[in-house]
Amino acid sequence: MSLLLEARALQKNYGRITALADVSLNLRPREILAIVGESGSGKTTLLNVLAGRIAPDAGEVFYNGAPLSALGELKLRKLQRSRWGFIQQDPRAALRLDVSAGGNIGERLMAAGARHYGEIRATARQWLNAVEIDPERLDDMPKFFSGGMLQRLQIAATLVTEPEIVFMDEPTGGLDVSVQAKILDLIRGLVRRLGLAVVLVTHDIGVARLLADRLIVMRHGRIVETGLTDQVLDDPHHEYTQLLVSSVLPA
Amino acid sequence: MMMLAASGLEKTFSLHLQGGTRLDVLRGAGLGVRAGECVALSGPSGAGKSTLLRALYGNYLVDRGEILVRHAGELVDLVTAPAETVMEIRRETLGYVSQFLRAIPRVSALDVVAGVPECRDAAAKILRRLGIGEKLHALPPATFSGGEQQRVNLARAFIRDWPVLLLDEPTASLDAENRDIVIRLMQEAKAKGAALVGIFHDAFVRDAIADRTLTLEPVRQN
Numbered sequence: 001m002s003l004l005l006e007a008r009a010l011q012k013n014y015g016r017i018t019a020l021a022d023v024s025l026n027l028r029p030r031e032i033l034a035i036v037g038e039s040g041s042g043k044t045t046l047l048n049v050l051a052g053r054i055a056p057d058a059g060e061v062f063y064n065g066a067p068l069s070a071l072g073e074l075k076l077r078k079l080q081r082s083r084w085g086f087i088q089q090d091p092r093a094a095l096r097l098d099v100s101a102g103g104n105i106g107e108r109l110m111a112a113g114a115r116h117y118g119e120i121r122a123t124a125r126q127w128l129n130a131v132e133i134d135p136e137r138l139d140d141m142p143k144f145f146s147g148g149m150l151q152r153l154q155i156a157a158t159l160v161t162e163p164e165i166v167f168m169d170e171p172t173g174g175l176d177v178s179v180q181a182k183i184l185d186l187i188r189g190l191v192r193r194l195g196l197a198v199v200l201v202t203h204d205i206g207v208a209r210l211l212a213d214r215l216i217v218m219r220h221g222r223i224v225e226t227g228l229t230d231q232v233l234d235d236p237h238h239e240y241t242q243l244l245v246s247s248v249l250p251a
Numbered sequence: 252m253m254m255l256a257a258s259g260l261e262k263t264f265s266l267h268l269q270g271g272t273r274l275d276v277l278r279g280a281g282l283g284v285r286a287g288e289c290v291a292l293s294g295p296s297g298a299g300k301s302t303l304l305r306a307l308y309g310n311y312l313v314d315r316g317e318i319l320v321r322h323a324g325e326l327v328d329l330v331t332a333p334a335e336t337v338m339e340i341r342r343e344t345l346g347y348v349s350q351f352l353r354a355i356p357r358v359s360a361l362d363v364v365a366g367v368p369e370c371r372d373a374a375a376k377i378l379r380r381l382g383i384g385e386k387l388h389a390l391p392p393a394t395f396s397g398g399e400q401q402r403v404n405l406a407r408a409f410i411r412d413w414p415v416l417l418l419d420e421p422t423a424s425l426d427a428e429n430r431d432i433v434i435r436l437m438q439e440a441k442a443k444g445a446a447l448v449g450i451f452h453d454a455f456v457r458d459a460i461a462d463r464t465l466t467l468e469p470v471r472q473n
Contacts (some may be wrong), residue, residue: 028335129400181356188355192367210355212336228309228334235311246268 010059019045021221027128034212042221045200051167061181085158091150091171097143105157112161141228168200175249217241254446256283260316275470291457295465300450308347309337313319326372346413352404354393361388364406372444377406397424403473409436434459
């Protein structure tokens, strides 16, 4: 199977701080790749570079074999609005809180080329239903939604164009555990049903174990260990991975 | 036909958090299993039975040796195969029954076993056979008893015919009646040509299902 996304020798510095050092990875169609590591390990920077939101100082990201840097601003934006999706930890930063729930979903559809008002509304309804929000809330403003509902709305507003790759930055961070379980279950189901490829950043080992096929462990901007998720978590080789795994409180 | 052939397996655990302690667990371990055959792993606690079984699944990474699995007609070395090949082998060829079920929040017993909605009928059937009544099918197994969880775990494996099936104490938390059902399931799998490798502490189960026993000895630590 061909590579959907490939990163080669990525480098990124913020002043004297190294955020990414010689990071290479690849992603295949329908594969779920988790990036774990503590705060400051460079995992969010890596996600942003992979998603074309930050340019690396050196190295290159390839999408279907073509370098992102050669794509041009316009084509990259178009890609990010339709074939790719990005789910942020804080849905308030991604959604427009004073535009209706349906409007938030419809906006991305329209950016991807949809024009028929009735169809857009119908699709938005279907997606509210898919993320377990009462479709009757189509015209409600998200500013009245709970944190869990907002996150589900962001998921709907991202997946509505049925993207090929979805980048997720701590999608369950900051939510109650009961809400977290619901979101995880939702993501798990949708990812399988739609055959999405996912790059998921998380500091939660349990989330990685539940969702990911493969795992990348980062520290100080470098990949210290990578492999099948269960293999890395059950037989961690690097000192830092062993610390990470042994630091989890058993439920 | 040889389905699984492992040889020269070496595994040392380096415990960085315990002052770099090194544990040599496997030194030259190996086994071969043909279609329709069952090999039991035995030996004292600490001899590396679970380590070997996990290595055969690619869950533990061996330092040396090869693990050949017959996958889609070819012998593939699990040790050197790329991650996507290992995932494919685990999807199609190589099954594993762990000692404990890892329950997923909110997912019903039926869906844990079925995996995909199309397999729900088959899941209901195998759950019933393992004595998990209809009433429990819609519930997430997190609240089930140890024995019930283990039977859900077994149903997940026996819902399909794996060419190679690895079993870690499959009957440990079961009563005699359920143990006998599991023995029958394993016998049926063998009759259909599956190659089985298992750890069975219960001598009754081992005698009923194993054709051969591979005895492991603890490796002397330096």
